[in-house]
Every structure is written in structure tokens, then in C-alpha cells.
Amino acid sequence: MSSVVVSSRREAEASPGSPHAEPARLQRPGEQLVTMLAPDGTRHPNPSLDHFVADLTPERLLALHEDMVTVRRIDTEGVALQRQGQLGLWPPLLGQEAAQVGSARALRSDDFVFTSYREHAVAYCRGIPIDTIMPMWRGTAASGWNPFEFGMAPPAIIIGAQTLHATGYAMGCAKDGVDSAAIAYFGDGATSQGDVNEAMVFAATYSAPVVFFCQNNHWAISEPVGLVARRPLADRAPGFGIPSMRVDGNDVIAVMAATRWALERARSGDGPSWIEAVTYRMGPHTTSDDPSRYVDPLEREEWAAKDPIDRLERHLEQLGVLGDAHRAAVKETADATAAAMRAACVSLPDPEALKLFDHVYTEPTAWLSRQRSQYEAYLAMFEGGEEA
Incomplete structure (x- = not known):
């Protein structure tokens, strides 16, 4: 069965080239993921999705590259700060940069974001200052920012709870008659939670303009996804009446295209969509975890060859636009961001x-x-x- 089901007559009648046609390259058992950028940097055409990323000029691809390199540097600094006793905890996002940046950069400023605790890259893309991210992880405050200033709720620590929040917000958008959408980020482990399934029931019933964005990083702490899911996670959504797509989560172009597909459905009144971005958690679940106790090193090596930043760099090299000047500028930006992060962290006063x-x-x-x-x-x- 296809991971996408037709949810409206208008979509069923749409021609293959129309904006409302369902993508043709969808996940079926035994098929490859929706991939538009191969690990070697080759750009593969996708007639059903290409129009969603037609605006990705070399300049915009360079900007995505800067985002991904910078958030990886933020993540490295977060781990270092925790190891040095400056943070109480840090949940690394290493390996998931494309999934987070590609989806976040597809959003409008009036969309609202609901995340788990690992989406530091999404926070960065929403313009949340690095110093406002620190208090929660240092333990000096329960939250760090005004959600309505940035269109992003504070991280949800309760697994899967944010899917209900996103659905409720999306239902409000529909009642207000605006074409804003909500997006909920969660991991593969959260799909076993009742909250996620309840959110899908409400979203489907009320045609809520919400995007369920599942980052399948293969591990729910130490539990492999294959233990709880014998089929692709994207196959679950059609049972609720929600179209879904399974994409290569290490392909920033495919992730952006998939997210824009889902957002277009939401804005057009066609209800919720589900995206399974298949990626890999290259680090520990959090800094309190030791993945060497349960991860096969060969599996990690296999995924390292699919690194999302390396993949985009190979593509930019093929385009002839990744020069030394850009690399130096990106490194400077990333290092400056990390330095500001460290300074903000260590200067936080202990609360009364x-x-x-x-x-x-x-x-x-x-x-x-x-x-x-x-x-x-x-x-x-x-x-x-x-x-x-």
C-alpha cells in the first residue's frame, strides 16, 4: 500500500503536474526513500516534487549549507559545555541537520512550531537568540523565550505531548480562517505514545492544518525502531486518513520539498499530513547516555557515509559554487555563534x-x-x- 492516500476529490482529479497532485515517488515496501540529492551530491529530478524547490538557487543552497554547519557547531559546543559541567543536560542533534534545517526553512513566520527537546536547529532557524536557549539546559529557568515572538513553543519534554498542542493550535487556525499551519516535530520513539495517535485522530477528524514531522533517527534511547515498527512509520498515518510521505532525512532538498508539499495541503484546506524523515542519530540520546553499549559501530559508519552536510557540499562542489571564501565565512559564523553560546551560558546567574x-x-x-x-x-x- 502506498504511504500516501488521496484525501480529497480535488486531489484525486488533479493532473500529475498540478500543484495539488500527490507526489509520484512515494515509499512502498521494498522501495527506496524519496531522495532528490544522492550521497555523492548528484541531484536527481523528481517531477512531482521539483516545483516545490524550484527557488533553490545556488545562493539559497549556500545559505542552507551555512545553517547546517552552524547548527552542528552549536551542537558540538552544547556537548562540550555539558561535559565541562556548565550545562545540566544536552540532547545532541548530530546527523539530523538536514531534517531540521530543510523543514524549518520551509515554514512561514506566521506558522507555529511545536518541538521535542532535540530541535536546536529549528530554534536557530526560527531566529531564537542563542542566549535564550541556554537557561533551560543550564537549569536556571524552565523556559527561555516568548513563544509568540518567534512562532515556536518551548521544547516539550513529555514525549509526544507537542503533537496534541500542534493539533489544537492548527484547529484554532482553521476556525480563525487563516492559512497559517502548525508543525509538530517528534522522533520515532514518540509514535508509540498515545498522545501522538490521539493527535492524529483529532487532526484527521477536523482537517486540522498540521504537519506531523517524524524524525526517524532509528533509536528511542536504546530501543531500535525495528523493534516497535515492522513497517515504515509513514504507513501508520493513512490508517487515520492522513496522507504521508517517507523521505531521505539526510537530503535537505527532499526534506524541504516534502515539507512544502505538506504545508500546501494545510493551507489549501486539505488537512494534516505526515512526513517520516529517515535519518540517524549519530550521537547519544542525551549526554547522559552511552550509545557504545547498544549501537553497532558498523551501522554508525554506514550512516556516516550519508552525512547530510557532506552530501550538500558535494552537490555545491558540482555546481562550482563552494569556494574557500564561503567555507571561511561559514566557519567564522559558526565559531562566533558557538562563542556567543558559551559566553551566554557561563554568565547566567543562579536563580533565587x-x-x-x-x-x-x-x-x-x-x-x-x-x-x-x-x-x-x-x-x-x-x-x-x-x-x-
């Missing part, structure tokens, strides 16, 4: 103990006030009171 009770509710309750006073009395037992 009683601020734990701020912003728990819109208005303080008697129950919360009583807890605060009891904790204040406890702190007063130590020399220096709250400062102790």
Missing part, C-alpha cells in the same frame, strides 16, 4: 531559590502560597537564609 514558585499559575493560589512560605521558613534555618 524562591523564584521556583513564580509563574506556576497566572494568579497565586493559597495552596502555592503556603508551600512558598514553608520553603522560605526552611531556607531561613540556614545561615544566609534564601541565599544559602
Whole structure:
């Protein structure tokens, strides 16, 4: 069965070349992923999807390359900061740069993003300053930014909960009569959660303009995806009445095309879509994890050969536009971003103990006030009171 099902008569009647035709290269058992950029950098045409990325000039491809290199540098710095005791935790995104950058750069500013805890690249692409990402991972604040300023909610730590948030927001967009869309990012492990399946039920029932973006990085901490999914994850969505596409998550061009396909459906009133971006988590689940205990080194080597940045660089070299000047400028940008990240992290002041009770509710309750006073009395037992 195809991973895409026709969800409206208009789509069924659309000609193959029309904007509303369903893509022809879809995942079926035994077939390859939707890939537009091969690991060796060769650009493969795709008649059903090419029009979604017709604006990707060499200059825009260079910009995507800068994004991917910069967020990899951010990720490297995040791991280093945690190892040095400056961060409490860091969930690496190494290997998933194309999936995150390609999809995030397909969004409009009025779309709303709901992520898990690994989407640092999406936050970067949404324009969230690096210093506002740090407080949560250093443990000095529960969140770092105003969601409505950047069109992106704070990371959801509860696995899969953000899919419900995205669906609810999308339903609101439909009721308001706007053509904005919501997108929910989650991993393969989250597809086993009830929240994700409940979100798909609501999204399909109410034709919510939401994109379910699953980054299948093959590992739910130490559990391989093959243990819980005997078929491609994209095959699940049609059972809910949601069209789906399975793409090469290390191919930034294919990811952008797939995301734009899904966003067009959402904006046209055709409801939700599901994208399975097949990629690989090259690092640990978080910095508290040791993947050497369960990952086959040969498997990691196989995926290293499919590195998303190397792939795009080979393509840019074939186009003759990846010169030393660009490489030097990108390195300078990436290093400066990492330096700003480190400076912002180590300069964060420790919060006052009683601020734990701020912003728990819109208005303080008697129950919360009583807890605060009891904790204040406890702190007063130590020399220096709250400062102790």
C-alpha cells in the first residue's frame, strides 16, 4: 500500500503536474526513500516534487549549507559545555541537520512550531537568540523565550505531548480562517505514545492544518525502531486518513520539498499530513547516555557515509559554487555563534531559590502560597537564609 492516500476529490482529479497532485515517488515496501540529492551530491529530478524547490538557487543552497554547519557547531559546543559541567543536560542533534534545517526553512513566520527537546536547529532557524536557549539546559529557568515572538513553543519534554498542542493550535487556525499551519516535530520513539495517535485522530477528524514531522533517527534511547515498527512509520498515518510521505532525512532538498508539499495541503484546506524523515542519530540520546553499549559501530559508519552536510557540499562542489571564501565565512559564523553560546551560558546567574514558585499559575493560589512560605521558613534555618 502506498504511504500516501488521496484525501480529497480535488486531489484525486488533479493532473500529475498540478500543484495539488500527490507526489509520484512515494515509499512502498521494498522501495527506496524519496531522495532528490544522492550521497555523492548528484541531484536527481523528481517531477512531482521539483516545483516545490524550484527557488533553490545556488545562493539559497549556500545559505542552507551555512545553517547546517552552524547548527552542528552549536551542537558540538552544547556537548562540550555539558561535559565541562556548565550545562545540566544536552540532547545532541548530530546527523539530523538536514531534517531540521530543510523543514524549518520551509515554514512561514506566521506558522507555529511545536518541538521535542532535540530541535536546536529549528530554534536557530526560527531566529531564537542563542542566549535564550541556554537557561533551560543550564537549569536556571524552565523556559527561555516568548513563544509568540518567534512562532515556536518551548521544547516539550513529555514525549509526544507537542503533537496534541500542534493539533489544537492548527484547529484554532482553521476556525480563525487563516492559512497559517502548525508543525509538530517528534522522533520515532514518540509514535508509540498515545498522545501522538490521539493527535492524529483529532487532526484527521477536523482537517486540522498540521504537519506531523517524524524524525526517524532509528533509536528511542536504546530501543531500535525495528523493534516497535515492522513497517515504515509513514504507513501508520493513512490508517487515520492522513496522507504521508517517507523521505531521505539526510537530503535537505527532499526534506524541504516534502515539507512544502505538506504545508500546501494545510493551507489549501486539505488537512494534516505526515512526513517520516529517515535519518540517524549519530550521537547519544542525551549526554547522559552511552550509545557504545547498544549501537553497532558498523551501522554508525554506514550512516556516516550519508552525512547530510557532506552530501550538500558535494552537490555545491558540482555546481562550482563552494569556494574557500564561503567555507571561511561559514566557519567564522559558526565559531562566533558557538562563542556567543558559551559566553551566554557561563554568565547566567543562579536563580533565587524562591523564584521556583513564580509563574506556576497566572494568579497565586493559597495552596502555592503556603508551600512558598514553608520553603522560605526552611531556607531561613540556614545561615544566609534564601541565599544559602
